[in-house]
Amino acid sequence: MCLPVLPLEKYFGQLELVYEFYGAMPTGLTVSETGRIFVCFPKWGDDVPYTVAELVDDRLQAYPNIEVNLDGQGDMAASFISVQSVVADGLGTLWVLDTASPNFSPPKIGGAKLVAVDLEMNTISKVYTFAEDVVLPTTYLNDVRFDFRVGKAGFAYITDSASEGPGAIIVVDLDSGAAFRRLNGAPSxxxxxxxxxxxxxxxxxxxxxxxxxSPLSMxxxxxxxxxxxxxxxxxxxxSRHxxxxxxxxxxxxxxPDEELSYHVEYWxxxxxxxxxxxxxxxxxxxxxYENNSIRKIEPDGRIVTIAHDPRILWADTLSIGPDQYLYVIVNQLHRQARFHxxxxxxxxxxxxxxxxxxELPAPAS
Structure with missing residues (x-):
């Protein structure tokens, strides 16, 4: 008996494989203005030999070196503990956001930080640490964006994706190093x-x-x-918002922070x-992540799905390279043991x- 061929879900989008990871699970990704690719591996339970790496000649290597990636081998402000995000700013600097929160533990005092790495010298050029009223015991530093057109040295904006405490946007003055929480616990x-x-x-x-x-809450x-x-x-x-x-x-x-929500726009x-x-x-x-897809949201709010593919098992971090490709880490985050x-x-x-x-990435300057 010949069984009928039934209709199947349609997948689309010309995705290309760049690299396969057989070790620790990656989260963060960035492509520099010269095409260098950097990835990070937070310490969520996997064996993580280095928490920041560069992809060189189709191989991963600790960045900027293995010594900086050896947690606990010296000053916590000068070593990477558990990095969640890496961002190349298009101006010669790689920014490293260190949660200092292995396995989502309370951040290590003095260890939670934003680190600037000179991409020409491959050395740390500046470290920003945070006071206890900025990085709370519940804080999980997640991602960061930059604007160097304001202030003397620019500003950074960091998301706190706390699962048990208040979420927030942390604002950092890159000249003075002063940092403060905004939209702390706000609905948005x-x-x-x-x-x-x-x-x-x-x-x-x-x-x-x-x-x-218990419900997932981030x-x-x-x-x-x-x-x-x-x-x-x-x-x-x-959230889907x-x-x-x-x-x-x-x-x-x-x-005042309690009035700041009036400045929020809902899209x-x-x-x-x-x-x-x-x-x-x-x-x-x-x-x-619910639909194995990547969306493009136009400036007027229109949404277009540019890729829908069964291989997109949790699109984590995205980065646009100078080659006008959108790069995306796919890491099966939802399949981790804590959910099963x-x-x-x-x-x-x-x-x-x-x-x-x-398209090229949005400039920071």
């Missing part, structure tokens, strides 16, 4: 209490080895900045996203994919 940086994520057809929630369960995570630096876009991880705010308002400390639903990135024309690219009663369902390799978008 807080997980959507009505959101129930579904990935690969199943509800995603914390499922512990002892059989107990605050402000994805972040992107407009090409002129005037608007910051962000989203909680457990997109928000923006004037960076001028974020920096203006005369606006509607864009899908549930992890990382985001902006191109030079102001379009935002974001993953949709202690059973690790991830299948190696994790992947670095890319898709042609014919």
């Amino acid at each position: 940086t807080t997980p959507d209490p009505y959101f129930l994520p579904k990935v690969e057809g199943k509800v995603l929630m914390n499922r512990r080895e002892d059989g107990s369960t 605050s402000a995570d994805g972040i992107a900045i407009s090409p002129d630096g005037k608007k910051l876009f962000y989203c909680p991880l457990t 997109l928000y923006s705010i004037s960076t001028k308002a974020l920096r203006d400390r005369t606006i 509607g639903e864009k899908g549930a996203s992890d990382g985001m990135i902006t191109d030079a024309k102001g379009a935002i690219y974001a993953g949709d 009663y202690g059973r690790d369902l991830r299948q190696k390799p994790y992947s670095l994919l890319r898709i042609r978008v014919d």
